[in-house]
Amino acid sequence: MVPMLEIGRLTVRFGGVTALDAVGLLAGPGEVVGLIGPNGAGKSTLFDCVTRRRVPDDGVVRFDGQDVLAQPPHLVAGCGIARTFQHPTVFPGLSVRENVMTGAHRFGAAGFWRAAFARDGERRLRAHADRVLDLFGLLGLGDHPADGLPYGVLKRVEIARAVAAEPRLLLLDEPAGGLGPEEAMALAGLIGELHRATGMTVVVVEHHMEFVLGLCERIVCLDLGHKIADGPTYVVRRDPAVIAACLGAR
Amino acid sequence: MSAGLNTGLNTGTGPGTGTGHRRPAVGQYAGDRRPTWPYPRATLGTAVAGAVSVPFLVPPYPLHQVTLVLVYVVALLGLDLVAGHGGQISLGHGAFFGIGAYTAAILLSAGAPYPLTLPAAGLVAYGLGHAFGRPAVRLSGVYLAVVTFAVAVAVPPLIRRLAPGGAMGLPVRTPDAPFFTGLDDDQWVYLLVLAVAAAAFTLMRAVVRSNRGRALVALRADAGAAELLGMRPAAIRAHAFAWSAMYAGVAGCLFTWTTGFVAPESFTVTLSITLLAGIVIGGLGTVSGAVIGAVVVTFLPAPGLVSGLALILVLAVAPNGVTGLVRRAPAFIRRDRS
Numbered sequence: 144m145v146p147m148l149e150i151g152r153l154t155v156r157f158g159g160v161t162a163l164d165a166v167g168l169l170a171g172p173g174e175v176v177g178l179i180g181p182n183g184a185g186k187s188t189l190f191d192c193v194t195r196r197r198v199p200d201d202g203v204v205r206f207d208g209q210d211v212l213a214q215p216p217h218l219v220a221g222c223g224i225a226r227t228f229q230h231p232t233v234f235p236g237l238s239v240r241e242n243v244m245t246g247a248h249r250f251g252a253a254g255f256w257r258a259a260f261a262r263d264g265e266r267r268l269r270a271h272a273d274r275v276l277d278l279f280g281l282l283g284l285g286d287h288p289a290d291g292l293p294y295g296v297l298k299r300v301e302i303a304r305a306v307a308a309e310p311r312l313l314l315l316d317e318p319a320g321g322l323g324p325e326e327a328m329a330l331a332g333l334i335g336e337l338h339r340a341t342g343m344t345v346v347v348v349e350h351h352m353e354f355v356l357g358l359c360e361r362i363v364c365l366d367l368g369h370k371i372a373d374g375p376t377y378v379v380r381r382d383p384a385v386i387a388a389c390l391g392a393r
Numbered sequence: 394m395s396a397g398l399n400t401g402l403n404t405g406t407g408p409g410t411g412t413g414h415r416r417p418a419v420g421q422y423a424g425d426r427r428p429t430w431p432y433p434r435a436t437l438g439t440a441v442a443g444a445v446s447v448p449f450l451v452p453p454y455p456l457h458q459v460t461l462v463l464v465y466v467v468a469l470l471g472l473d474l475v476a477g478h479g480g481q482i483s484l485g486h487g488a489f490f491g492i493g494a495y496t497a498a499i500l501l502s503a504g505a506p507y508p509l510t511l512p513a514a515g516l517v518a519y520g521l522g523h524a525f526g527r528p529a530v531r532l533s534g535v536y537l538a539v540v541t542f543a544v545a546v547a548v549p550p551l552i553r554r555l556a557p558g559g560a561m562g563l564p565v566r567t568p569d570a571p572f573f574t575g576l577d578d579d580q581w582v583y584l585l586v587l588a589v590a591a592a593a594f595t596l597m598r599a600v601v602r603s604n605r606g607r608a609l610v611a612l613r614a615d616a617g618a619a620e621l622l623g624m625r626p627a628a629i630r631a632h633a634f635a636w637s638a639m640y641a642g643v644a645g646c647l648f649t650w651t652t653g654f655v656a657p658e659s660f661t662v663t664l665s666i667t668l669l670a671g672i673v674i675g676g677l678g679t680v681s682g683a684v685i686g687a688v689v690v691t692f693l694p695a696p697g698l699v700s701g702l703a704l705i706l707v708l709a710v711a712p713n714g715v716t717g718l719v720r721r722a723p724a725f726i727r728r729d730r731s
Contacts, residue, residue, distance in 0.1 A: 194621055220623035232618035234611045236678065238426040244604070245611050249623035251604030255632050258603035259596060265603060290422035308622065 147172040147344045148193070148312055153202035155188050155368075162188045163199070164368040170312075175338055175345045177359030177376070179352075179389050184365040186348040187229055190314050194226050195219050206312060220249050225310035229317050229348075231297040233289045239300055240285035243272040246307030272307055278333065279303045294321040299330070306337060312344045319351040327351050331358045352389075356380060364389060423678050423713065424610070429720050444587055448580035457651065458691060460583045463590040464647040465687035469672050470597045470680065471640020474633050476669065477678035478601055480613035481630070484665045485525070485541030488548035489518045489638040491660025493645025495556055498655045501565040502557065511589065511646050518642020519635050526634030531627050537634075545662040552657040562656025565649060586647050593640060598680050600636070609633055610678075667693075670700055674707045676714025685715045 146169040155163040163185040170176050178186050191197035193204050195216040204211040206222055214222065225246070233242050247268050252261035276282045279299050284292070289300060302318055318334070319327035331354045338345055349355050355362065355376075362379040364372040366388040372379045379385055430436065448456055472486050493514035500510045529540040553560045570581030600606055608629050611619040616626050649655055667690055675686025693700045711718040 196617060196621070216617075216620045217623055217625045219621060226621060228618065232615045234424075234614040234619070236423040236610045236614060237607060238424050240426070241424065241607050241610075245607050245619070245622055245624075248604055248608060255600060255603075255605050255636055258605040259599040261603065262599075268604070286426035286428075288422035288424040288426075290424060304622075 145172070146170060147174070147207060148346070149203070149205040150189070150193065151203045153189065153192055153199050153204070155185070155192065155197065155199045161368050163192075163202075163365075165202070166365065166368070166370050168363055168370070168373070170344050170346060172311075172344060173338070173342045174361060175335075175347070175359045177355040177362040178346055178348045178365065179350070179355060179362060179385075180365035180371075181389055183367070184388075185368045186365055187316055189365070190226055190316055190346075190348065193312075193314060194224060220308055220310075223309075223311035224314070225305040225308040225312070226314035227298070227301045227305050227316055227318060229320065231294070231301040233292075233297045233300050233304070235288070235290040237289055238285065239281060239287050239289050239292070240269070240272050240276060242289050242300055243275055243281075243303050243307045244268050246275075246304035247271055247309075249308070275303050275307045278306070278337070295323075295326060298322065302330075302334075309341075310343055312346070315345065315347045315349075317349055318347065319349055319354045324353075327354050328357065330354075334358060423717075425720075441591075444591075445584070448576075448583045453577075453579055456579055456583055460579075460586050460651045461648075462687045462691045463583075463586045464644050464651055465668070465671065465690045466590050466683050467593045467647060468641050468644035468668055469675065469683035469686045469690070470593055471637040471644070472668055472672050473677065473680070473683050474597065474601065474606075474609070474640070475637040476672055477676075477682065478606060478609040478613070479630060479633050481530070481634075482535070482538040482669070483541045483634070483637065484538050484662065484669065485544040486637070486641045486668050487660050487662060487664030487666075488541075488545045489522065489641035490645040490648065490664060490668075491548055491552065491655075491657075492521060493518045493642030494649045494655045494660065495552060495563075495645070496642070497646035497649040498563050498565045499557060501649070502563060507568045507650065510649070511643060514646035515639045515643045518645070519639035522635035522638025522642075523631065526638065527627075527631045530630035530634055541665075542662065545665045549657040549661050552660070556657075558656070560657060562654055562658075564654045567653040568650055582650055586651060589643065589647060593643065594680060594683075597640070601680065605629060605632070667700070670704050672714075674704060674714055676716030679714070679716045682714050682716040 148170040150166065150168040152165045152167060153163050154165050166185070166189065180186055188197065192199045193211060195211060195214060198212065206224060209222055211219065211222065234245065237245070251268055252258045252264050273282060273285065276285055279302065281299060281303060298318060298321055302315065305313060319330060322330060334345065335358055347355065347359060359376055361374065362376050363370060364379060364385045371388060372382045372385045447459055451459065468486060468490055472483065475481050475483050496514040496517045497510035500513055501507060525540065525544055529537050557563055567578060568582055568585060570576040570578050574581065608619065608624045612624060612626050612629060620626060671686035671690035672682060674689045675684070676682030693703065707714060
């Protein structure tokens with residue numbers, strides 16, 4: 144397998160605390176990997192490194208042969224990487240549709256003059272955003288301000304924004320957080336279908352175990368900055384160390 | 394990709410929302426694109442017809458004031474790009490306004506035809522906007538206000554020393570109405586300013602509705618998340634600032650056309666503060682806020698007790714400005730507030 148995403152010896156220290164200690168992770172093209180672990184295990188920090196929000200103290204992050212850590216943050220999207228955040232970062236002051244359109248920012252016209260006159264491009268972006276909104280059941284909220292929506296809807300809008308970027312690697316940070324059990328499973332189904340339709344690689348951080356078990360072929364478990372398990376879902380879910388760290392008494 | 398995937402998420406009662414929450418009243422939040430007024434085209438047509446007929450109905454002095462309103466509309470459209478959409482405070486727009494006004498006045502007194510002064514004023518202000526904006530926007534938040542404040546303070550003394558006319562100011566010829574139109578000069582100037590303001594309005598609407606306008610709002614809300622979508626914060630903010638300065642410069646040129654006289658005292662930091670107060674009272678982040686703000690700038694007394702109290706009152710009663718208040722009115726009347 145040629146890895147699409149290749150993380151090696153990733154090390155991040157916050158003062159005296161080692162948030163990630165030489166963590167390695169490989170994800171092949173089209174793989175869906177679950178990243179689990181208790182709070183503080185370093186899952187979000189790992190995402191931050193892959194998206195260049197944080198520069199690790201040591202390690203490599205390569206995506207599709209490119210050195211991600213050598214890119215400035217605004218070019219990470221151009222590499223084909225999109226992510227969502229644990230707390231949704233939907234932009235207030237824009238409508239729901241406009242939020243999803245910002246996901247496709249890199250497909251839009253560059254420069255103020257060209258952007259002002261790019262009416263065709265704008266129409267295409269809008270149609271693209273509407274298709275994504277439709278997938279997520281949000282079309283009726285398109286003109287709605289992104290402010291003043293419930294948490295679960297904001298999470299969906301944020302995922303829709305990431306999907307609108309047409310990434311080849313989608314990093315989802317607790318997508319099911321704040322959703323009810325039924326909504327969460329519906330979302331897992333939707334992400335699974337998107338994955339099958341587009342062939343993108345997906346890495347999901349999630350505490351909702353049914354969500355992870357239903358969606359992911361492979362699971363990586365972190366605990367206190369160390370990788371304690373990495374393997375097919377059916378193996379990892381029975382791993383005693385994983386059960387002790389994340390699943391509790393089951 | 395949209396090949397009929399059944400999301401299963403659409404379980405609510407609303408029309409395809411599935412959220413089941415109570416929707417906020419229209420106008421309560423910025424970024425609301427739900428229609429508020431059912432007759433936009435008819436309203437636009439009436440407004441255009443009204444604006445074009447003003448010079449034939451209004452006596453000269455009020456006409457002069459209405460022309461000034463349009464001049465300030467252009468300046469506030471520009472300021473709103475930085476302050477309303479970008480969420481940054483510029484205290485330097487009075488200076489860019491003055492630079493545009495003086496560029497036009499100097500060219501006119503050198504015998505240049507007046508149509509040439511408009512792009513010249515815009516270009517000079519655009520260039521200076523880039524020169525000041527590029528380093529300044531890298532600084533966060535209040536630092537842009539400090540740097541632009543310095544510009545606002547420095548420009549009037551520089552004009553007094555270097556520009557023709559010095560402290561006495563510089564009288565210039567205002568555009569003459571072409572003979573065949575049979576219009577008075579002030580009517581002609583009004584129509585010129587109206588045409589420029591309408592073009593500026595249309596262009597700014599296209600900009601704020603384009604991906605650059607969305608990027609500005611996104612950067613204001615969460616620069617880190619916006620950057621991950623491929624937006625370059627420094628470049629986008631710098632260009633927005635330069636555009637904003639260009640609008641101020643164009644407005645300055647229109648000011649020269651309208652008044653036929655420029656003096657350093659017209660473009661002090663007081664003007665910058667008045668413009669900022671105008672856009673806040675009119676409504677930040679909306680193009681119609683610029684129109685209401687321009688009326689405020691023209692008719693409100695210079696910064697002092699009255700305008701200060703007006704500003705505080707607006708911020709307390711209607712944080713989205715007069716525009717936000719108007720947008721909320723229908724819901725308010727129906728007692729449909731949430």
